[in-house]
Amino acid sequence: MRSYSLLASAKINLYLEIIGDRLDGYHELAMVLQSIDLVDRIDLRAIGTDTIRVRCDHPQVPPDKNNLAYRAADLLAKQFPDALAKYGGVEIAIHKQIPVAAGLAGGSANAAAVLVGMDLLWQLGLTQSELQELGGTLGSDVPFCIAGGTALATGRGDQLSPMPDCGPLYVVLAKFRNLSISTAWSYQTYRQQFSSSYCAPEDLDCRRERLHSGPMVGAIAQKDRSKIGQLLHNDLEKVALPVYPQVLQLREAFDSAGVLGTMMSGSGPTVFALAESQERAEEVQERVKSAIASPDLDFWVTKFSNTGIRIVSDGN
């Protein structure tokens, strides 16, 4: 039986600006997305029957048809029935390290790994852009999770322009264990509060004038780490910080710890901070840990990564 193991990277949002409504009901965005070295391992194994099975060691992750990894496999099975008939179904085992519903795209990264791994398992020979096209139908962040690295993401987050690697930067992440924020809630609440300032879908001048991502794109091109820290931005903080005092508390604690910059990632509630070295990142972690002193607070120290999906073993 053929099998593959893959590592799927989480992402953080260095920049997230909401431009307006789209005709498909989503939001038009300008984001800078960055892969980090916090990964889930996905083991894929060909099984004799034509079914898809999912196992996951995390209690909050559904081991059924609602799992994004299951949906990725099901999508390929529907698109390529001949491959399903030839190679059989697949068992997907997810070993979670990326916190769930945390604004770090864990589910999207798992779906991305399944698309990349099943392309190999079923010898489909799809290109990266074909995989991304399929991934975009599962979720807006999936195309980026396939590509990884650093990218400017526009449209609903699925139109990617790769950006240069901005050099070694270290990341401290913190999240209250029992707190999660729904992405759908974040965008809906943002729309309720701010849609009066949205650009209309057809108003291209408004869209061009609204975009403020240029300085961040420039700072990355120049590998200017302090500027990257200063220019971090996330419009979704406007809805999360007033409702979730724990997120605000983390933002303030990181700010006082003397970091290059700090921001909520995506729809939250994870807050990250950037540091110039691993040592400095560990110091920041200790400072925030003692400032907040909560047994419910989890931390991770990691670094920027230039890959989305890594194949770690091909156990044919």
Ligand SMILES: C[C@@](CO)(OP(=O)(O)O)[C@H](O)COP(=O)(O)OP(=O)(O)OC[C@H]1O[C@@H](n2ccc(N)nc2=O)[C@H](O)[C@@H]1O
């Ligand atoms: C906010 C971000 C930032 O990177 O990430 P997370 O915090 O979820 O990790 C993304 O935009 C999330 O991407 P993803 O999680 O793939 O979202 P989807 O499944 O496509 O959509 C989830 C929900 O968010 C809304 N949504 C998503 C993307 C977008 N451009 N506009 C939206 O309004 C959709 O209407 C849907 O209700």
Ligand SMILES: Nc1ncnc2c1ncn2[C@@H]1O[C@H](COP(=O)(O)OP(=O)(O)O)[C@@H](O)[C@H]1O
């Ligand atoms: N493979 C998966 N890993 C994580 N969450 C998943 C997965 N499949 C479905 N989900 C569901 O998707 C939701 C969002 O999870 P996740 O992708 O981790 O967060 P976010 O959208 O904040 O980046 C959760 O409620 C979770 O139950």
